[in-house]
């Protein structure tokens with residue numbers, strides 16, 4: 236057994252002292268996992284809130300093995316809502332779904348507390364602990380992000396429907412909105428890219444920083460959870476702030492024009508944040524995340540002629556303008572007809588079927604990324620597309636009806652295939668050190 240594994244439950248480090256930094260004699264010989272696990276276990280078992288105090292808070296970068304200047308390029312980790320939802324979308328994504336392997340509710344809470352403590356440090360641009368430990372113990376932090384800026388790192392955690400089975404006595408806490416998603420027309424879901432008890436969305440402008448989160452969460456969770464599937468994403472496919480230029484997806488079209496933007500706080504209240512209407516108070520201030528891995532049949536798309544591509548979306552490829560307008564943000568006129576009486580934006584156009592006007596006024600916050608995972612060994616074609624992420628107040632009223640309509644009639648269906656899926660309840664933000672993901676769910 237390593238030294239870190241023998242750390243005593245409840246062992247504390249001085250406030251602000253880096254985790255396993257080697258600065259202070261006693262803590263320096265204990266790894267993050269041992270010390271924090273002990274402290275977390277103590278707090279969880281005692282029902283206390285002490286875990287993380289002085290540990291999750293950012294210490295001095297000089298002594299902690301900082302991943303850059305803590306102040307620069309960081310997004311606050313604590314707050315009313317989890318970061319990574321209203322945060323303007325960063326450039327890179329590392330996403331993972333985990334399955335819990337333990338049947339011990341306290342072990343799960345300890346893991347979530349450890350994740351929270353580590354997330355607070357990483358979000359502040361800090362490593363989770365020392366990389367230079369006692370010679371015979373593994374480093375606390377895996378080290379690949381040392382010296383890198385946080386790149387506006389956000390870490391967002393959610394609970395899947397399967398988390399609420401009978402393992403942890405939480406079935407009565409399952410929100411009604413956390414449904415098992417129905418099968419949609421055209422679905423070709425791969426079970427190895429679908430579902431999960433937990434999800435972690437790590438977004439940063441630096442791919443190594445985002446990956447570092449998933450890797451270290453998996454490491455912290457070893458013995459309690461295993462990674463079920465994961466997805467890397469590059470190139471945000473949505474603008475989620477008016478300060479951002481609209482990016483293009485792999486089909487070459489501007490994506491995110493008619494999205495909810497961070498500045499639309501009324502839209503966030505109406506369509507994204509769970510409010511007092513929820514049947515589960517622990518979800519108030521949270522949101523529901525739909526993840527869909529949508530492969531693009533790129534070779535077929537690239538052979539399509541431009542007028543058809545534009546009719547598929549209902550927008551001009553170059554400018555992003557609707558077929559009924561001249562510039563990107565011109566109002567979409569779904570009723571406009573050409574001289575021959577045909578709809579200018581065709582009946583099957585993606586923006587017609589997805590628009591709030593077609594869906595009882597409902598909107599979603601899209602926050603997806605492009606992905607590529609090499610080539611299909613059977614066909615030689617690219618495995619690339621959109622890793623669709625969308626946040627909403629209630630998927631029963633938002634994603635499900637919209638995707639039912641799109642799955643049935645979207646002209647885009649000829650060029651895409653949904654092959655991975657997940658729905659997760661993302662609880663509200665963490666208040667301060669000592670809080671953890673879903674803490675009130677367990678109380």
Ligand code: HEM
Pocket residue numbers: 484486488489490491492493494527529530531548550567585586589590591599620621623634637638641651
């Ligand atoms: C590979 C799959 C997809 C691609 C390439 C894609 C691409 C696009 C593009 C280019 C636009 C127009 C620009 C914009 O307003 O953002 C758009 C709009 C939109 N998409 Fe998608 N999309 C995909 C899947 C989905 C899915 C699965 C949903 C939801 C179930 C969805 C919901 C929407 C919505 C709500 C809009 C805005 C419509 C409006 O109000 O004008 N999209 N999408």
